[in-house]
Amino acid sequence: MKFELTLAWRFLREGRFQSALIIIGVAVGVAVVIYISALILGLQANTINRTLGAQAHIVIKPPDEMVRNVLPTDTTLATIQPKAQRLRSVDNWQVLMPALAVDPDVVAVSPMASGAAIAIRGEANRAIVLFGVELDRYDRIVELSTKLTRGNFRLNAGEVMIGIELAKDLGVDVGDRLRVLTPSANDQFQISGLVDLGSRDLNRRALYLPMRTAQNLLGIPGGVTNIDIRIRDIFSANDVAKRMQSVGSVNVESWMQTNGQLLNALQAQSVSTTMIRLFVSIVVMLGIASVLVVSVVQKRKEIGILRAIGASRGQMTRVFLLQGALVGFVGSTLGGVLAALLVAAFSALVTNSAGQPLFQIEIEPSLLISSCLIATVCGTLAAVAPALRASKLDPAQAIRV
Amino acid sequence: MSELLRLTQIRKSYGIGTPIETEVLHGIDLVMQHKEFAALIGPSGSGKSTLLNIIGLLEPATQGALAMQGKAIKYTDEKTLTQQRAANLGFVFQFHHLLPAFSAIENVMMPQLINGMPVTGTARKEAEALLDAVGLSKAINKKPSELSGGMQQRVAIARALSLKPALVLADEPTGNLDTQTSDEIFKLLRRFNVEFNTAFLIVTHDPRLAARCDRIVELVDGNIAKDAVNQAR
Ligand SMILES: Nc1ncnc2c1ncn2[C@@H]1O[C@H](COP(=O)(O)OP(=O)(O)OP(=O)(O)O)[C@@H](O)[C@H]1O
Ligand SMILES: [Mg+2]
Numbered sequence: 001m002k003f004e005l006t007l008a009w010r011f012l013r014e015g016r017f018q019s020a021l022i023i024i025g026v027a028v029g030v031a032v033v034i035y036i037s038a039l040i041l042g043l044q045a046n047t048i049n050r051t052l053g054a055q056a057h058i059v060i061k062p063p064d065e066m067v068r069n070v071l072p073t074d075t076t077l078a079t080i081q082p083k084a085q086r087l088r089s090v091d092n093w094q095v096l097m098p099a100l101a102v103d104p105d106v107v108a109v110s111p112m113a114s115g116a117a118i119a120i121r122g123e124a125n126r127a128i129v130l131f132g133v134e135l136d137r138y139d140r141i142v143e144l145s146t147k148l149t150r151g152n153f154r155l156n157a158g159e160v161m162i163g164i165e166l167a168k169d170l171g172v173d174v175g176d177r178l179r180v181l182t183p184s185a186n187d188q189f190q191i192s193g194l195v196d197l198g199s200r201d202l203n204r205r206a207l208y209l210p211m212r213t214a215q216n217l218l219g220i221p222g223g224v225t226n227i228d229i230r231i232r233d234i235f236s237a238n239d240v241a242k243r244m245q246s247v248g249s250v251n252v253e254s255w256m257q258t259n260g261q262l263l264n265a266l267q268a269q270s271v272s273t274t275m276i277r278l279f280v281s282i283v284v285m286l287g288i289a290s291v292l293v294v295s296v297v298q299k300r301k302e303i304g305i306l307r308a309i310g311a312s313r314g315q316m317t318r319v320f321l322l323q324g325a326l327v328g329f330v331g332s333t334l335g336g337v338l339a340a341l342l343v344a345a346f347s348a349l350v351t352n353s354a355g356q357p358l359f360q361i362e363i364e365p366s367l368l369i370s371s372c373l374i375a376t377v378c379g380t381l382a383a384v385a386p387a388l389r390a391s392k393l394d395p396a397q398a399i400r401v
Numbered sequence: 402m403s404e405l406l407r408l409t410q411i412r413k414s415y416g417i418g419t420p421i422e423t424e425v426l427h428g429i430d431l432v433m434q435h436k437e438f439a440a441l442i443g444p445s446g447s448g449k450s451t452l453l454n455i456i457g458l459l460e461p462a463t464q465g466a467l468a469m470q471g472k473a474i475k476y477t478d479e480k481t482l483t484q485q486r487a488a489n490l491g492f493v494f495q496f497h498h499l500l501p502a503f504s505a506i507e508n509v510m511m512p513q514l515i516n517g518m519p520v521t522g523t524a525r526k527e528a529e530a531l532l533d534a535v536g537l538s539k540a541i542n543k544k545p546s547e548l549s550g551g552m553q554q555r556v557a558i559a560r561a562l563s564l565k566p567a568l569v570l571a572d573e574p575t576g577n578l579d580t581q582t583s584d585e586i587f588k589l590l591r592r593f594n595v596e597f598n599t600a601f602l603i604v605t606h607d608p609r610l611a612a613r614c615d616r617i618v619e620l621v622d623g624n625i626a627k628d629a630v631n632q633a634r
Contacts, residue, residue: 002514002517003514003515003517006514010500010502010503011502013502014501014502301498302498302500302501304498305492305494305498305500306500306511306515307459307483307486308457308459308486308492309486309487309491309492309511309512309515309560309561310483310484310486310487310488310512310515310516310564311483311515312479312480312483313479313483315515394460395459395460396454396459396460399454399459399494399498400450
């Protein structure tokens with residue numbers, strides 16, 4: 001193999017300008033692919049983060065109340081109206097929780113008592129959603145503690161945390177009091193902290209309070225309206241949800257079902273990235289192939305003499321395959337460096353008003369390694385035709401002037 | 402002396418199966434012994450290069466048998482052909498055919514590199530000695546483009562001898578060199594013939610040089626017209 005490598009390398013070095021051009025071509029192609037992949041990945045991670053910032057990956061709810069048709073099925077007297085769903089709690093939730101937690105994909109499970117209410121402060125009042133939680137457990141679902149902007153991350157009895165927009169709307173701050181009104185009860189609370197949930201709508205309506213308090217306010221003592229679940233791989237949510245359906249007569253919703261449109265958009269992005277990769281690969285391969293074909297023609301005599309002094313067909317084939325591989329490898333390595341520079345430039349130039357990057361783009365080492373690998377393989381494949389030509393060359397003809 | 406090479410009724414046609422099919426060698430019988438120093442002469446187009454290429458296993462004969470050191474050669478076995486070329490044969494051509502990307506010593510050691518042999522230590526010493534023998538001890542690291550035509554041909558000769566083959570085939574090795582340089586090159590070939598016991602088959606148009614060989618084979622129109630020991634020597 002030493003002969004093949006030495007010769008491949010020397011041949012490339014000999015064709016200075018040609019080799020430099022094609023290596024730069026590969027580098028630019030690979031840089032574009034890596035940069036776009038990283039950009040799209042960053043964008044998607046950012047979008048998903050925002051979406052899942054305050055939403056559990058999987059939510060267990062009580063089953064929908066069915067309306068039973070008491071009339072014979074062939075009667076057309078009445079249309080069947082779905083019943084308005086009233087606040088109901090998940091049956092047997094204390095038993096369900098450990099049963100759900102045993103799934104190896106599950107990271108955290110948290111019960112919640114949630115329902116609509118009105119928040120009142122002086123003259124101002126707003127429609128809100130109560131999230132009654134056990135704070136430690138719930139924090140492991142959506143990392144609420146990282147979203148605290150003011151005050152303390154704490155829910156003692158009589159304390160609530162609210163979204164930053166709601167605080168603005170009501171004109172309250174940490175330490176202030178507000179009143180919460182539900183159809184069945186009302187109570188007074190002190191604000192322990194403000195949270196930014198990443199979405200304007202949620203920030204305007206969210207109020208977190210101890211679960212027991214929420215159960216009392218909502219008139220479901222001891223009950224929970226849903227169980228939130230966090231899983232390891234967010235994209236396995238549908239599969240995990242399907243599995244969980246068997247734990248009892250409950251309604252299991254994965255974030256992927258509730259965000260179908262978002263997922264479609266993400267998928268479309270992924271498809272475009274794949275297309276870009278594919279086309280860049282094809283262009284790069286054509287480039288490498290054409291350069292090597294020319295090189296075989298230019299080096300006819302050298303190939304002939306090498307064959308005459310003992311080089312085999314296989315060796316000549318490998319010399320050219322290796323040139324393709326080398327071009328792919330060297331080019332993609334340079335491309336990786338170029339992509340890193342592009343990402344650094346993006347992070348430095350595309351910033352928000354506070355001078356911070358709009359979102360995090362990172363080039364994963366695995367992306368670099370796979371790009372290098374793919375480019376090397378593509379280079380080798382591109383070299384197949386030229387290499388075969390080189391090996392088929394008749395040494396006697398090549399040597400005759 | 403023992404037999405190195407035996408050609409029996411070698412025929413060669415080009416353009417087989419086309420309207421321009423022509424036979425250029427019409428049944429050549431030729432035997433060469435080890436350590437022989439022979440000239441192959443004849444008019445242009447008589448088939449000298451074709452014969453040399455067939456002996457060098459670079460192209461197959463259309464008919465006839467070829468045996469090297471008593472072993473019959475099968476043209477269909479590409480692998481053995483390559484091995485035979487590497488082990489038994491050295492080539493020197495009119496246009497030196499050095500690899501421009503490699504220095505003089507790297508060119509000389511190319512056969513070793515091809516065969517996966519060591520290219521350092523004693524192997525390199527031997528290559529240096531060969532270059533020294535052809536008078537290029539000062540140019541071992543020069544690229545072919547930095548050498549004159551005569552010097553390039555010396556490198557090519559050193560390369561042909563680097564694996565100490567039994568037979569060196571030289572196709573007009575002095576074809577594009579001036580008389581004095583041709584003389585020197587010829588002396589070199591003779592010297593290696595004596596020193597390494599290498600047999601040489603040298604195609605030449607120069608009667609003066611042919612006259613200095615031990616045997617002269619003359620090819621005319623694809624037939625051996627004359628084959629005799631050189632009495633003049
Ligand atoms: N590939 C080929 N296809 C067809 N004809 C060929 C081919 N190679 C050689 N010939 C013909 O074979 C004949 C012998 O050619 P060859 O090169 O062996 O002659 P030569 O004796 O070496 O001549 P010169 O002294 O000019 O080198 C010539 O008529 C040539 O045209
Ligand atoms: Mg000739």
